[in-house]
Amino acid sequence: AQSVTQLDSHVSVSEGTPVLLRCNYSSSYSPSLFWYVQHPNKGLQLLLKYTSAATLVKGINGFEAEFKKSETSFHLTKPSAHMSDAAEYFCVVSEKAAGNKLTFGGGTRVLVKP
Amino acid sequence: EPEVTQTPSHQVTQMGQEVILRCVPISNHLYFYWYRQILGQKVEFLVSFYNNEISEKSEIFDDQFSVERPDGSNFTLKIRSTKLEDSAMYFCASSRSRDRAYNEQFFGPGTRLTVL
Numbered sequence: 001a002q003s004v005t006q007l008d009s010h011v012s013v014s015e016g017t018p019v020l021l022r023c024n025y026s027s028s029y030s031p032s033l034f035w036y037v038q039h040p041n042k043g044l045q046l047l048l049k050y051t052s053a054a055t056l057v058k059g060i061n062g063f064e065a066e067f068k069k070s071e072t073s074f075h076l077t078k079p080s081a082h083m084s085d086a087a088e089y090f091c092v093v094s095e096k097a098a099g100n101k102l103t104f105g106g107g108t109r110v111l112v113k114p
Numbered sequence: 115e116p117e118v119t120q121t122p123s124h125q126v127t128q129m130g131q132e133v134i135l136r137c138v139p140i141s142n143h144l145y146f147y148w149y150r151q152i153l154g155q156k157v158e159f160l161v162s163f164y165n166n167e168i169s170e171k172s173e174i175f176d177d178q179f180s181v182e183r184p185d186g187s188n189f190t191l192k193i194r195s196t197k198l199e200d201s202a203m204y205f206c207a208s209s210r211s212r213d214r215a216y217n218e219q220f221f222g223p224g225t226r227l228t229v230l
Contacts, residue, residue, distance in 0.1 A: 044157075046219075046220065099169050100219075103159070
């Protein structure tokens with residue numbers, strides 16, 4: 001069975017400082033991993049995905065994530081936060097053997113202070 | 115850029131009534147999904163659909179729920195007799211493939227269902 005734990009429910013950063021959102025996963029097989037972002041009253045937008053190629057994945061809006069199999073982690077980072085990054089972020093896992101259904105983490109709400 | 119659309123954006127209904135939530139997936143996608151997010155809770159998988167059949171369904175997806183692709187573009191979720199606990203945001207998603215290269219799911223903006 002697959003599962004995802006996002007270690008922080010809320011993260012507060014100052015504009016221009018780095019952002020780190022932590023994610024650990026559990027999967028029986030070789031998973032695909034994703035980060036999605038949800039801005040207030042908006043849908044879920046794909047930031048990036050890992051599918052067994054490079055372990056460092058670059059996404060949109062300057063975000064990147066590193067897949068570490070030994071730590072079963074897929075943390076999301078951005079070197080410099082922007083006010084527009086204030087949103088909720090979801091770490092997500094899927095397995096082809098599980099029909100590609102997505103299993104979501106609980107989400108991390110990011111607050112960016114000016 | 116192609117996107118998934120959903121209608122209506124908000125639906126208010128009385129307990130026991132039937133509702134149909136509509137989605138138009140991205141046109142060249144073959145796999146379709148419904149998820150829901152109850153306020154304050156995780157996004158949960160409901161059902162996946164491929165080749166006019168349900169591929170997977172969760173425990174939540176009981177006999178009150180059904181899905182259909184009535185034509186070449188729409189994908190619908192029907193709740194036959196709504197309960198208070200069905201109040202949630204319902205998201206439709208689609209993907210091109212299950213293979214790793216194209217398995218990312220693209221989500222619609224959601225339908226907020228309120229059952230009174």
